[in-house]
Amino acid sequence: MNEQQAIDRAEEIIHQAVDGMSPRPTLERMGPAPVGACIARDDHGPDDRVQVTVAYKLTGVPGSEAQNLVRQARDAWLKQGYKHNSSGEVDWTSAFPTVYMRTGPDDFWMDAVTGVVDRAKGEGLASLSVTSPCFLPPGKSKALGATPASPAAAFEAPSADDPATGRALAHSSRIYDALQVGSAPTQPGEGLSTVRDESGASVHHTWSTEPLPEGERAAAVERAQTFFRSAGWTVRRVPTAEGTPGVVAGHPGEHTVAQVAASTTGAVRIAVTTPATGPASAGA
Template sequence: MNLRRIVPAAALLAMTTMVTGCGAQQDGQETGGRAPKQVTMNEQQAIDRAEEIIHQAVDGMSPKPTLERIGSLPVGPCIARDDHGPDDRVQVTVAYKLTGVPGSEAQNLVRQARDAWLKQGYKYNSSGEADWSGPFPAVYMRTEPDDFWMDAMTGVVDRAKGEGLASLGVTSPCFLPPEKASASTAADPAALEDPQADDPTRQRALGHSSRIYDALRVGSAPTQPGEGLSTVRDESGTSVHHTWSTEPLPEDERVRALARAQAYFQSAGWNVRHMPTLEGIPAVVARHPEEGTIAQVAASTTGAVRVAVTTPVNGPASADV
């Protein structure tokens, strides 16, 4: 399975809060010999910039589509990071379906989005070469110098007729809002704590991690700094967060492991989406439709595959845990 292929339209239509909680790239990690970059912005600035990038792609389109928002709140935690940055950093993701146009126009809309972004001076990322041989391409790009990542993709509606559904998504770098940065070490110690052993949410998170481990079929690495179990409390509620890594793998094995993870999520009924990454291998992001648990499986710059599972405390118990 080629993870650079686009997701079906059914997955695009099913995405809700999943897109708000999972990052495309990891601010602060070293890439290509550059020093880690610190991003300073507030949530509204990130949302406004993401919306600007969307409208740069859409405003000149013909035929003119209608923007239909995917997901709810655009601000979510930055998860599955490589840099072990502060746990209270956030990330903005804005995504839209392009509706109100014939399904046969989906590829054309993706091309127009790509052309509009190129005119702005934006660049392909390492996984950004679209496959134009078929009717359902996807394009992954990034802005410079502020490093927002975006995609224009098509989901299949009717393969026989060549009809699809286009969508656009923009994800900000991970950032620490100014009010949290100024709080520094004065943060509420209850905001991040170890969950109790008999906590049912803890058991659900570990159960999901265990099944992902079985699906990946590769060995796990010793726990790294910033990994493990924690209970996170913020404005959106309380959740249990579990992160861990596999042993380092060759690139072809990382791709196969991600494909196995995707197959597991799809077979278990999770809503699945791909997100571009600095590593170049799109991450697999999935949301449990009943619990609201979010899982991200991503190739790391270290050669490992990183897994993050975030389970809301007030979510219903999963029947298969």
């Protein structure tokens, strides 16, 4: 799989949920370019894999329809033969009722979530997100003896005085403070890199915490989520193979995206992606 194939499949899964909805919503794309570092990888794959996340708000319908749209997305995905990623039980009275599902056999993960805007009126905003499995970017796959699937992206070392580098590191520092756990030595494939593709250039910073017991991993991810919300980031919870939902957050004043998720290695993995062009400083 390459980046474009992953995006196309994610879009197909989104439309399988939306095209039969009534009332029919308008899709409003969320976030910057969808490719990013693979943060929930296991210990069996190469360390330089990436993954794609595609997310949309469902707009143009009354806020009172938000939960109904999430239920319709769930039902449409079930008709496709997709499976719940958990028990399937949803607390529809919670602030953010969420359906977690996955496809088979290609193992894309998706969620449909309602964010409450007015609890008294039962109004909210629905959104859908699809995340691909991890895959090797072009060039990296060639190094392992395979032919690159597409010249879509190129990786290079970022400049130390690049404002985007400073922005990514500043966000990582704040996330480190919020996690309240120690970081691990840099692993192969982690650190800073610049990715150039059709949409432009982005700086990635990826790193990991020290290995933690399951309960501490979950608590650290929750602390990261609390930090993002308090700092005004847009926050989404996404399912992971580890079981503990990960967090994807978008910065309100930039196109920066941060991802925090537990890994099967026992660590919490962090990835910050920020456009190479943007504000010179990282405001929280």
